[in-house]
Amino acid sequence: MGSAHVAVTVDLARIHAQLAEIRTRTKVRVYAVVKADAYGLGAAAVARAVADVVDGFCVFDLAEALAADLATTGKPTLVLGPPTSLDAALYRRHLIRPAVATREQAETLREAAPTLCIDTGMQRFGCPRERVAEVLATDAISEVWTHGTRLEHVDTLLAATSAHRGPRHAAASALLAEPRSWLDAVRPGIAAYRGAVTATTALVECHRSSGPVGYGGFAAERHGVILCGYAHGLRPGPCSINGRPQRILEVGMQSAYVSIDQADTIGDGVRLLGGGIAEDSVAGAWRCSAHEVILRMSGMGERRYLQPR
Numbered sequence: 001m002g003s004a005h006v007a008v009t010v011d012l013a014r015i016h017a018q019l020a021e022i023r024t025r026t027k028v029r030v031y032a033v034v035k036a037d038a039y040g041l042g043a044a045a046v047a048r049a050v051a052d053v054v055d056g057f058c059v060f061d062l063a064e065a066l067a068a069d070l071a072t073t074g075k076p077t078l079v080l081g082p083p084t085s086l087d088a089a090l091y092r093r094h095l096i097r098p099a100v101a102t103r104e105q106a107e108t109l110r111e112a113a114p115t116l117c118i119d120t121g122m123q124r125f126g127c128p129r130e131r132v133a134e135v136l137a138t139d140a141i142s143e144v145w146t147h148g149t150r151l152e153h154v155d156t157l158l159a160a161t162s163a164h165r166g167p168r169h170a171a172a173s174a175l176l177a178e179p180r181s182w183l184d185a186v187r188p189g190i191a192a193y194r195g196a197v198t199a200t201t202a203l204v205e206c207h208r209s210s211g212p213v214g215y216g217g218f219a220a221e222r223h224g225v226i227l228c229g230y231a232h233g234l235r236p237g238p239c240s241i242n243g244r245p246q247r248i249l250e251v252g253m254q255s256a257y258v259s260i261d262q263a264d265t266i267g268d269g270v271r272l273l274g275g276g277i278a279e280d281s282v283a284g285a286w287r288c289s290a291h292e293v294i295l296r297m298s299g300m301g302e303r304r305y306l307q308p309r
């Protein structure tokens, strides 16, 4: 649920530039990860804006690819999660390739050009190393991959598929700094989206504080109020007002208290993300990942897109 008082801007030009940079640097295929509605940014809009610099897309399940109508980009979409349908014709019709983990799934979905997901240590969804040979023996698999966060996962993938001739991939954003992980393709998500989301609201009240303030009775010299709260996903953390760093001090259901400067007045903008407020500093305050910050912030208000070029 978004707040009517928060403006969210998604810079599609920046996402495009970040994916182009990844492609230039790695010189391998780039599959842009647009699962969970492109981390809340809008999968249909993101995919259309970046289709010319990527080789395909990744989603978690079939329904996401259909909802965003990713086939209209002309690029294939890889499903990363377990198959939710065994209808090979349905996948083919929409340029979608399922990920399989067993011999039975590989055979049933043969016509949909399935990829083989291999468990190299995450211990969920993938085909166990010991069973890889039997799935590859079906001859239904052209592409193999693993979800890895460390180089040892990459090494395990290579060892488990040494006889495989087709493309192999492992790297999400966390491994992009390791050239040895790039193999034949990379699957960036957060690396494409960092810095692309700006969330802004405005001060609706400014007070010189008098005694304990708010629910918890916090102490402050001055405080401001904004119309965004935990109903919209907000938590205490950093923000900026008129270019100065401030804090979200206490969060209520649909409003929050913020620290302000003497010069700040009603109507001044409060930057919740972007322009000096980085995902990682919010993530530190929220004790969560940068992925979750982008997902929550992008749903916090009315979304507007800045188009590439």
Ligand SMILES: *Cc1c(COP(=O)(O)O)cnc(C)c1O
Pocket: 033, 035, 080, 146, 147, 171, 172, 173, 174, 187, 188, 189, 190, 191, 291
């Ligand atoms: C989500 C996901 C990615 C992208 O992860 P980031 O950390 O956002 O780059 C890549 N591969 C798989 C299998 C995933 O589930």
